[in-house]
Amino acid sequence: MTVKSVDVLLVGAGAMSSTLAMILKQLDPNLKICVVERLKSVAKESTDGWNNAGTGHAAYCELNYTPENDNGDVDISKALSINASFELSLQFWTHLVKNQVLPTPSEFINRTPHRSFVWGEKNVAFLRKRFELMSAHHLFAGMEYSENHEQLKEWMPLIMNGRDDKEPVAATNMPRGSDVDFGSLARYMMDHLQNQDDFELLLNHNVEDLKKSSNDGWSVSVKDRDSGKESRIKAKFVFLGAGGGALPLLQKSGIPESKGYGGFPVSGQWLVCEDADVAEQHYAKVYGKAAIGAPPMSVPHLDTRVINGKKALLFGPFAGFTTKFLKKGSIMDLPASIKGNNLKPIVSVGMNNMDLTRYLISEVFQSNRSRMNSLREYFPEAKDENWSLASAGQRVQIIKKDDEGRGTLEFGTEIVASEDGTIASLLGASPGASTAVQAMLDVIEICFSDRLETCGWKEKLKTMIPSYGESLIDDAKLLQTVRKDTLQVLNLNA
Numbered sequence: 001m002t003v004k005s006v007d008v009l010l011v012g013a014g015a016m017s018s019t020l021a022m023i024l025k026q027l028d029p030n031l032k033i034c035v036v037e038r039l040k041s042v043a044k045e046s047t048d049g050w051n052n053a054g055t056g057h058a059a060y061c062e063l064n065y066t067p068e069n070d071n072g073d074v075d076i077s078k079a080l081s082i083n084a085s086f087e088l089s090l091q092f093w094t095h096l097v098k099n100q101v102l103p104t105p106s107e108f109i110n111r112t113p114h115r116s117f118v119w120g121e122k123n124v125a126f127l128r129k130r131f132e133l134m135s136a137h138h139l140f141a142g143m144e145y146s147e148n149h150e151q152l153k154e155w156m157p158l159i160m161n162g163r164d165d166k167e168p169v170a171a172t173n174m175p176r177g178s179d180v181d182f183g184s185l186a187r188y189m190m191d192h193l194q195n196q197d198d199f200e201l202l203l204n205h206n207v208e209d210l211k212k213s214s215n216d217g218w219s220v221s222v223k224d225r226d227s228g229k230e231s232r233i234k235a236k237f238v239f240l241g242a243g244g245g246a247l248p249l250l251q252k253s254g255i256p257e258s259k260g261y262g263g264f265p266v267s268g269q270w271l272v273c274e275d276a277d278v279a280e281q282h283y284a285k286v287y288g289k290a291a292i293g294a295p296p297m298s299v300p301h302l303d304t305r306v307i308n309g310k311k312a313l314l315f316g317p318f319a320g321f322t323t324k325f326l327k328k329g330s331i332m333d334l335p336a337s338i339k340g341n342n343l344k345p346i347v348s349v350g351m352n353n354m355d356l357t358r359y360l361i362s363e364v365f366q367s368n369r370s371r372m373n374s375l376r377e378y379f380p381e382a383k384d385e386n387w388s389l390a391s392a393g394q395r396v397q398i399i400k401k402d403d404e405g406r407g408t409l410e411f412g413t414e415i416v417a418s419e420d421g422t423i424a425s426l427l428g429a430s431p432g433a434s435t436a437v438q439a440m441l442d443v444i445e446i447c448f449s450d451r452l453e454t455c456g457w458k459e460k461l462k463t464m465i466p467s468y469g470e471s472l473i474d475d476a477k478l479l480q481t482v483r484k485d486t487l488q489v490l491n492l493n494a
């Protein structure tokens, strides 16, 4: 059996591994890095263009990031932290564009205004309050608000045409929002890395198993999916950036930190319109309010998408249920992930989330007519013949054991790492690829803390991400400086 040794082994070639590999290679070009991907090309699972919504999640338009409590108070703290995280991604991409690692920005990011839209008195009152709080903070400066039908017609004609003029409506507008083709972005990063010394990308190879070796590293079994040939890679550090495939591998690692975690897969579908005449009439990502019982990531939105330079519209997502953890995974993924240490948390999550269960059942059995009716709540004059159904990527939500041994269902992402920092994995899916840079910086801080301090990595990070180590939530002046640069380099200025 072939055996090779590397410093860093990354499992999966999606948004997360490509970002981590790129940051690490910039920090230390001598690191020997290998990426193992089970599919024949890079970023073909959740990271691929049509498998996600491509929203550069900056919390400008996503109403689920600003929840309202029973007293009517709106909490914007999550929105602040997501916005600040996205700013790190923008800075890193800016650095890569300036250094010709990434091509002209329109190949992967395009300015697309982010707008929220609601109807009904209660929702209008919520949006007004949300706007007042957000626009007062420097991160959200520039946000606009209107309840005027004529203004809204300018912002979102397809959504306003055919609507009752007397209906109370409101919208916010953030001109500097973005649509990101995360698939192209990951592929550009991997293309660049493949031209570097000491970097290898193994496509069509599956990571089957991993074991801690006596010398503190990991011994990882890899299988060529064509020939069936097995090989072994010894790695000082392993990152499980396998998307939905991360949980099973984390369980195989056997680290104590993996115990008690389970996964709850939620699949998705979109309605897609590629008719150029219709697509030309909408230029925004317009997010509405989620239905009762819907998981936070199921907020309906009508989006402009630009994938491979072609403009189209997307509406959704419509949730679904399958037991696969990856779009191209196996129906045995969920059953195989149930272990003695996570059975109780999984069962309790099933029993305590009846709203979600009911919501998923209603989504799964939805007819196309009912999907078109949902679309018409946002685009009243939508015509059936312009829209087709497409499958989105797979999300695996985290089930986490609480102190009483029961489970909680989490909708965010979490890094699970071993105490010695030799292995880390990313579980969960939201806010997703937009905050990949923050997530991978967290991995570096947990697993490479010594090098951050002693090898000049902190200083190098500051050249790539000028606000690294500072708070953009607190420092308005710093935000102004970094944003001026990112908006200009990435062509996101209105």
Ligand SMILES: Cc1cc2nc3c(=O)[nH]c(=O)nc-3n(C[C@H](O)[C@H](O)[C@H](O)COP(=O)(O)OP(=O)(O)OC[C@H]3O[C@@H](n4cnc5c(N)ncnc54)[C@H](O)[C@@H]3O)c2cc1C
Pocket (backbone or CB within 6 Å): 011, 012, 013, 014, 015, 016, 017, 036, 037, 038, 039, 042, 043, 044, 045, 046, 047, 048, 051, 052, 053, 054, 055, 056, 057, 182, 205, 206, 207, 208, 241, 242, 243, 244, 245, 246, 249, 268, 317, 326, 392, 393, 394, 395, 426, 428, 429, 430, 431, 432, 433, 434, 435
């Ligand atoms: C419907 C939907 C909408 C979304 N919308 C947005 C959005 O608007 N904005 C946003 O920022 N994020 C969004 N996301 C989230 C975003 O897509 C993900 O967070 C991100 O793509 C995850 O990247 P990843 O690298 O972790 O996983 P993936 O892109 O899934 O990559 C994991 C890779 O690992 C490989 N792999 C798995 N197991 C193995 C193994 N054993 N051996 C080798 N390789 C393996 C897989 O083949 C895959 O290529 C959305 C996700 C979904 C599903």
